[in-house]
Amino acid sequence: MSATAFSLTLDPSEDTPYYRQIYARVRDAVADGRLRPGDRVPSIRGLASDLGLARGTVEAAYDLLIGEGYLLPQGQAGTRVAAIGPHAARLGRPGPAGPAAALPDRRSVRPFQLGLPALDAFPHALWARLTGRRLRDATRLDDGYPAPAGDPRLREAIAAHLALSRGLRCAPTQVFVTAGYRHTLDLVARTLLGPDDEVWVEDPGYPPTRLLVEAHGARGVPVPVDAEGLRVAEGRRRAARARLAVVTPSHQAPLGVALALPRRLELLAWAAGTGARVLEDDYDGEYRYEGRPLPALASLDREGVVYYAGTFSKVLLPALRLAYVVVPERDVPRFEATCAAFHGGCPQLVQAVVADFMREGHFARHVKKMRGLYARRRAAVVEALHAVFGARLRVALQAGGMHLLVRLPGRADDRELARAADRAGLALQALSDWQHDQPVEPGLLLGFTNVAGAAAARTLAEKLEAAWARRR
Known part of the structure; x- marks a missing residue:
């Protein structure tokens, strides 16, 4: 397949940035076999001109594709689909129906999941450029x-x-x-x-x-x-x-x-x-x-x-x-x-x-950026929990961290509440599951780093309230 035969369309109504749309379209074409190993893709300049985009937008998408092994830059010969492209692509796409398709997708992020950074805020384009530079320069x-x-x-x-x-x-x-x-x-x-x-x-x-x-x-x-x-x-x-x-x-x-x-x-x-x-x-x-x-x-x-x-x-x-x-x-x-x-x-x-x-x-700047982002997201989740539950729960707010500890009134069973939340697709954890010998006051652990903002926090808090109400 020649570069001139490759075409791609973008959807301006999508919330996804254009560079991520380009990345997804090319990745899917590799996975579906529409782009085969050795096929040449358009140059950055040519694709940017065809789509009416800045060169930097297309370059960010190509850097990401190169960094993840879908494309291979070859100097004057242009950029081509890598030999490992189809295999790498299929790892991230659903397979045929059957036992293999029933395996859980461990990459999915469930609301309130613990232990995860803000995956939507990771600098993918920068990371792809750094990875691509390492791959292009064998001496490095x-x-x-x-x-x-x-x-x-x-x-x-x-x-x-x-x-x-x-x-x-x-x-x-x-x-x-x-x-x-x-x-x-x-x-x-x-x-x-x-x-x-x-x-x-x-x-x-x-x-x-x-x-x-x-x-x-x-x-x-x-x-x-x-x-x-x-x-x-x-x-x-x-x-x-x-x-x-x-x-x-x-x-x-x-x-x-x-x-x-x-x-x-x-x-x-x-x-x-x-x-x-x-x-x-x-x-x-x-x-x-x-x-x-x-x-x-x-x-x-x-x-x-x-x-x-x-x-x-x-x-x-x-x-x-x-x-x-x-x-x-x-x-x-x-x-x-x-x-x-x-x-x-x-x-x-x-x-x-x-x-x-x-x-x-980049690392120091990323940590500083995440510290501000997490402070805002934590505040949004706390505000939403207070608005929806009022005095029915208490947030034990600490000075730092990536999760919240929510205390429950009376003799609440935190394990039962965690199971009810799990059935609703929410990844809370019961504090009782973290104890060894010492009994603990019931509580729930909530990750807030991937809750995008106030509206999302309010929706999740209401979903949690509904999940707990259904168990009664």
């Missing part, structure tokens, strides 16, 4: 196996970012790149824990943490959390010789409280005195809406006892499967040995693009 991308501990350029970028944003000074060699929080915890457990070692876990706390440490043969010891965070004295009473404490000090998951300074110092003193380590999970510490982000617990560490864990899933995209952990300098050789034995490294292209994104200043 290493073709061998990735380094087990991470791309040195990404490790340098992370270290520089932490020094500025979290008050944490570290050498790039102390940064280990992982494939997400679970991989980070796995790396720590393989390096530090032995059979029957005790590990403090927050109660209530993120459920997979206890499951994963116990999968390594250790024993998770639930330690209660109150308005000042982890009750360190209670942890010492329950397991004074624990090898590890896993905490979320900046924004406790799920209660949202910050670990008070006296308890931070108490926790560090306990670890230093017993030879234990503290894993600081700073999963959404960038997002604080009252004052500046809190300094990392690791920035107070003078004895080399804190492992600082961060993730790109909450600030960029979960699909990147990229996170990191910063370890004390004396523990670096042990982690290098674990990585060499058990970790094949993260995808080189993804690491390279994230490094470029950070080194060129």
